[in-house]
Amino acid sequence: MYRPTAFQEDNVDKLVSFMRTNSFATLVSIVDGIPCASHIPLVVTLQEDVVKLIGHLAKQNPQWQAFDAAESLAIFTGAHAYISPSLYEKHESVPTWNYIAVHAYGIPKIITFNDTPETMDNMIDEMIDTYEADYKLHWHGLSDGFREGMMNGIIGFEMTVTRLEGKYKLSQNRSQTEQQNVSKALLQSPDAATRAVGAEMKQNLETNN
Structure with missing residues (x-):
């Protein structure tokens, strides 16, 4: 990912927090x-500075055939907003777009019910705990045949992240006055995503001042 210095973010805790908040990711292989590419929910874990991603694909999805041998890329994105040049102090300015994105690279390791049923069970439980903990009792109350049929229809994976890149493009290359002008304008927008970018800009200004 192209990351000019002003927009680089390498704080792992901050990036993991963003990934968890925006965990419906795009996985590219x-x-x-x-x-x-597949658009899937992922579980993001951090233990002793090691970030791992857990998820699964339908067995009929050919993307899993790239796992175990080659690197994949998980892309996490949040709110984004158009930035009008009218918000800048100089008349000769151009439009741009503000956004936050995190790229996580690694080699997914395949998990199948036939090969490692306990690992598959743990993976499903972890996903349920993350997305709907109340569903776990229902899931384990289903018949063994139904649950095994569902688990045989997917390919699970665990990907240890070997490279993590964060880009917080929030007008940091502009003056503080311009950043404040942009943030205020975005916060007044009727669009929720645009307001979210304004809030990120406001928080970034407060953190760095």
Whole structure:
């Protein structure tokens, strides 16, 4: 990811927090020389400075064939907003876009029910705990045949993140006055996503001042 110095963010705790908040990610792999992407929820864990991603694909999805051998990329994005040049002090300015994105790279390790049923069970439980803890009792109350059929229809994976890149493009390359002007304008927008970017800018200004 292209990351000019002003927009680089490398604080792992901050990036993990963002990833968890925006955990419906885009997972990209190369299958037979062709880029392949899936949009899936991921569980993000951090233990002793090691970030791991847990998720699964439908067995019929060919993307999992790239796992175990080649690097994949998980892309996490949040709110984004158009920035009008009218918010800048100089007349000769151009439009841009503000956003936050995190890229996580690693080699996904395949988890299947046939090979490692206990690991698959743990993976499903962890996803349920993350997204709907109240569903766990329901899940374990289903018949063994139904649950095993569901788990045989997916390919689970765990990806240890070997490279983590964060980009917080929040007008840090502009003067403080311009950053404040942009933030205030975004916070007044009727669009919730635009207001969210304004709030991120406001927080970033307060943190760095």
